[in-house]
Amino acid sequence: MFYYPDELIEEIRLNSDLVEIVSEYLRLEKRGAGYFGLCPFHREKTPSFYVEPVKQLYYCFGCNNGGNVFHFIMNIENLDFPEALRFLAERAGINLPEPDDTKEQHKSRLRKEIMEVNREAARFYYSCLTGDIGRMAQRYLFERGLSRNIIKRFGLGYSPGEWDALTKHLLSKGYSEATLVEAGLCIKNKNGKLYDRFRGRVMFPIFDIRGNVVAFGGRVLDDKLPKYINSPETLVYSKGRELFGMHIAKKNIEKKILVVEGYMDVIALHQAGIPYAVASLGTALTNMQSRILKKYADEIIISYDTDSAGKKATERGLEVLGRLGCRVKVLQMPDGKDPDEYIRKNGPEKFKNLADRALSLLEYRIKQLKDEFPQDSIDGKMAFLNGAADILAEQDNIVEREIVMKSISRDYNISFDALLAETNRRISRKKRMEKSKEFATAKKELTGSIRPSSFDRKKGMRRRYEMMLISLLSRENHLFREASERYPLSCFSDGTIRETAGILYRRLSEGNDFLLEEFITKLNADTASEIIHLVKSSCNFENPEKAMDDIITKLEVIKLEEEKKDILMHLKNITDMDEKKQLELKLQSVIEKIRMSKQI
Numbered sequence: 377m378f379y380y381p382d383e384l385i386e387e388i389r390l391n392s393d394l395v396e397i398v399s400e401y402l403r404l405e406k407r408g409a410g411y412f413g414l415c416p417f418h419r420e421k422t423p424s425f426y427v428e429p430v431k432q433l434y435y436c437f438g439c440n441n442g443g444n445v446f447h448f449i450m451n452i453e454n455l456d457f458p459e460a461l462r463f464l465a466e467r468a469g470i471n472l473p474e475p476d477d478t479k480e481q482h483k484s485r486l487r488k489e490i491m492e493v494n495r496e497a498a499r500f501y502y503s504c505l506t507g508d509i510g511r512m513a514q515r516y517l518f519e520r521g522l523s524r525n526i527i528k529r530f531g532l533g534y535s536p537g538e539w540d541a542l543t544k545h546l547l548s549k550g551y552s553e554a555t556l557v558e559a560g561l562c563i564k565n566k567n568g569k570l571y572d573r574f575r576g577r578v579m580f581p582i583f584d585i586r587g588n589v590v591a592f593g594g595r596v597l598d599d600k601l602p603k604y605i606n607s608p609e610t611l612v613y614s615k616g617r618e619l620f621g622m623h624i625a626k627k628n629i630e631k632k633i634l635v636v637e638g639y640m641d642v643i644a645l646h647q648a649g650i651p652y653a654v655a656s657l658g659t660a661l662t663n664m665q666s667r668i669l670k671k672y673a674d675e676i677i678i679s680y681d682t683d684s685a686g687k688k689a690t691e692r693g694l695e696v697l698g699r700l701g702c703r704v705k706v707l708q709m710p711d712g713k714d715p716d717e718y719i720r721k722n723g724p725e726k727f728k729n730l731a732d733r734a735l736s737l738l739e740y741r742i743k744q745l746k747d748e749f750p751q752d753s754i755d756g757k758m759a760f761l762n763g764a765a766d767i768l769a770e771q772d773n774i775v776e777r778e779i780v781m782k783s784i785s786r787d788y789n790i791s792f793d794a795l796l797a798e799t800n801r802r803i804s805r806k807k808r809m810e811k812s813k814e815f816a817t818a819k820k821e822l823t824g825s826i827r828p829s830s831f832d833r834k835k836g837m838r839r840r841y842e843m844m845l846i847s848l849l850s851r852e853n854h855l856f857r858e859a860s861e862r863y864p865l866s867c868f869s870d871g872t873i874r875e876t877a878g879i880l881y882r883r884l885s886e887g888n889d890f891l892l893e894e895f896i897t898k899l900n901a902d903t904a905s906e907i908i909h910l911v912k913s914s915c916n917f918e919n920p921e922k923a924m925d926d927i928i929t930k931l932e933v934i935k936l937e938e939e940k941k942d943i944l945m946h947l948k949n950i951t952d953m954d955e956k957k958q959l960e961l962k963l964q965s966v967i968e969k970i971r972m973s974k975q976i
Contacts, residue, residue, distance in 0.1 A: 380461065380472065386894055388461060391468040392445045394432045401452055401671045416452055416667065417441045419699045421772070432893045435908045442908030444893050447901050454617070454664055466586075487611045490559045493551050494581075494589040494612070497561055500545050501533025501579040501592075510534035513578050516597050520640065521720050526647040529624070530580070535594060537576035560591070560607040574605060580639045582613070582657065583623040585668065590618065593639055593657075606657070616662040619669070620655040621646065626672045628652040633673040634707070634731065635661065635693065636715055637680055644716040648724030650731070653715075660692035663700075670702050677734045679707035679715060687744075694737060705734035708743075738780055741767050757788060765795065769802035838934045842873050845927050846880055847910040850892045852920040856884040862928045867935070876903055929973055936970045 395411055398404060404411040404427060415425035415436040424438040435442035441451065449460040465472045504510045505527070513534035517527060535542065543562050547553070553570055556562040562570045577594030584590045591607035607613060619625075621642040625633055634653045636642060645653035652673075656665055661678075669676050678693045680686040690706060697704045707730060709718055719727050735743060742764055749760040764784055771777045781799070785792040845863065849856055865881045868874040879898050892911065896904040943963045950956045 384470075384472075385461065385897060388465050388468055388470055389432070389445055389894070389897060391470060392464045394434060394445045394448065395427055395429050397445055397464075397467075398427050398434065398448060401667065414701050415439060415441070416670070416700065419701065421701075433896075433908060435905075435912055437912075440909045441901075441905050442912075443899075443901060443904035444896055446897055447904050450901060452667055483611065486555070486558060489551070489555045490610055490612050491588055491590075493546060493555055493559050493561065494591070496546060496549060496551070497542060497559075497592070498531055498533065498579075498581045498589045500542060501535055501581075502531060503533075504536055504541075505532060505534035505579075509536055512597060516578060520644075520716070521647075522643060523647060526643055529646070530621075530643055531583075531589075532643075533579035533581070535572065535574035535577050535579050539571045539575065542572045542574070543570045558610060560610050560613075573607075577605065580620070582607070582618055582620055584612075584618055585622055585626065587623045588612070591615075593620075595639070615657040617664045617668075618657055619665055620657060622654045622668065622672075625652045625654045631673055632675040632677065633669050634677045634679060635669070637686070637689075638714065638716070641715040644719050645727075648719050648727065650724070650728065656689075656693075660689040661696055663696055666693075666696045666700055666702070669697070670700050673702075675703045675705065677705045677707050677731060679709065679734075681714065682708060682712050694740075698737065704737050706737070706740040707731055707734040708740075736776060738767065738771050738773075738776055742780060742784070751788060761788065761790065761795070761798075765798045765802055768795075768799045769806060838931065839869055839873055841927050841931045841934070842868055842877070843906055844910055845924070845931070846877055847907050848920060848924055848927065849880060849884070850895050850907070851911065852924070853884060855920060855924050856881075859924055859928065860885070863931055867931070872900075872903060876907075933970055933973045936966055936973065940966050940970065 395404065398411075398413070402413045402416050402425070404413040405423070410429065411427040412423040413425045413427075414420055414423050415438055417425075417436060418439040418441075420438050425434065425436045427434045433442065433444055434448055443451075445464065446457065446460050449455060449463055450457060453460070453463065455463060462472060505513055510533075517532065522532075543556065546556055546561070553562075553564070556570060557564055561573055563573050564570055574592060574594040577596055580593040580595070581589045582591040582593060591610070591613040593607070594605045596603055606615070609615065619635075620639055624646065628651045630652055632652055634645065634650065636645070636653055636655050638655055642653045642655045654669075656662075661669075676697055678690050678697075680689045680693070694704055694706070709715065709730075713721070715727065718730075745760055745763045745767065749756045749763070751757050751760065761784075768777055768781060771780075777799075781795050782792060784790070785795050845859065849859055860881060865874065865877055868877045876899060880895060883895070892907070896907055899907065940963065943959055943966065947956065947959055947963070950959065
């Protein structure tokens with residue numbers, strides 16, 4: 377898993393302040409010695425995500441996700457460890473050497489080559505657009521209302537219509553055929569000959585958040601199909617991670633982002649003085665894109681088409697953004713026009729006015745309900761009012777709820793008090809149901825239908841105590857010698873638990889000081905979270921020596937119980953009397969040891 381020296385990994389960790397990095401993704405509020413915020417890994421209304429600045433650890437008391445800066449970046453950016461290491465090294469200005477692992481070395485070199493060849497391709501396409509060969513493409517863009525400045529800002533280009541114009545250019549620059557194919561710029565036919573993926577199209581470079589060209593989109597100049605062709609996913613590009621225009625939009629001072637559907641919409645909006653527009657590179661927002669949006673914006677406005685696909689994409693976007701606790705609004709374009717078309721016809725100021733009047737999430741859902749149930753019949757009115765009461769009951773903001781209720785009572789000629797009473801009835805019913813569920817769960821726990829601790833249910837008591845011992849020793853290094861004598865590494869359960877203990881035991885046996893925040897770097901996200909959970913919930917002992925003794929005693933009893941069970945199973949199948957007698961004596965000895973241990 378690790379391809380770099382421990383000293384380098386630790387240097388990167390020490391140069392990556394966890395509070396500063398977490399603050400780029402969510403708001404943190406100082407409380408006592410640490411910081412709290414809304415957890416980015418599960419939906420919550422009360423902050424339970426804790427960052428400890430001294431230890432440089434984070435932990436969520438709601439979902440038990442925890443770790444150090446590497447685990448945070450791996451989780452929130454959906455990266456593996458080497459990718460998170462590169463991410464943080466680049467941020468800290470630390471150069472990473474080539475990794476030791478041959479496979480990883482190949483991936484690292486290929487990633488760099490793809491980035492370089494993409495940059496060279498973008499330059500080639502831009503030079504074609506601004507040269508004689510790109511006159512028709514230039515005319516097309518000018519007719520769409522784009523200026524030379526905005527074309528340059530977004531690095532637009534043109535791919536010539538011939539089969540291998542880009543291929544020849546890149547090969548002449550020394551790039552290999554394999555790199556061109558891996559980058560998605562070229563395709564190899566059945567005869568092994570390369571040809572350009574993009575031909576005769578206006579080219580839109582897709583930049584990642586740091587301004588690297590990671591992919592391209594190409595549009596025809598006429599009505600031929602397919603209208604758009606996009607790069608395939610590569611080592612440097614995943615359409616679920618990137619947002620077109622985000623490398624520019626992230627710098628806007630208004631702290632809001634407008635999400636639209638198309639490349640041209642984004643470019644037209646930026647030219648119109650709306651520098652916070654981006655486009656999702658698919659039919660709907662993904663969790664990863666939503667996290668990026670939350671990182672850079674206080675308010676997110678969705679403006680997709682009003683057709684059925686656009687409505688589904690809007691609903692999906694509202695769902696994922698709402699789950700992350702984002703403040704979301706919806707901008708619906710009049711007459712089904714897209715932003716680019718609307719701006720060309722009505723001008724940027726009118727569009728800005730539209731954006732300022734974007735609907736809140738509550739207003740949007742009420743409007744959707746109105747469209748579904750017209751008020752020209754009693755049944756339609758009743759269906760709408762019942763649906764509206766359900767939606768209003770889910771709204772936490774009392775002020776917004778009251779404003780919308782007043783509007784509904786006016787439009788539907790129903791008293792405000794009646795609508796309020798119906799909404800409150802549903803709120804009360806919802807609370808009763810939640811309490812009923814809590815009671816049912818508690819009852820099951822008490823009767824034994826389910827075990828009180830999911831940790832015990834999943835991992836078993838032995839694993840729990842072994843993890844507690846690891847957690848305790850990672851904080852109380854001086855207890856290692858006695859602990860290792862009573863519970864050596866060979867006693868630990870096989871698999872991940874023994875590997876984790878092995879890392880700790882080897883380090884301490886060499887006489888090195890040990891830091892929990894450094895130790896968990898070598899653990900996967902689940903094990904790191906488990907360690908942090910135990911440190912926070914079970915290992916804050918006033919007397920660590922007694923705690924260690926209690927934990928190891930419990931582990932010794934568990935081990936004896938397992939031995940007792942094995943002997944009993946063996947006795948069932950033995951016919952030899954001498955052997956049976958020896959086993960019975962051994963069983964008595966084990967039972968006595970268990971009795972004595974429990975009395976201590």
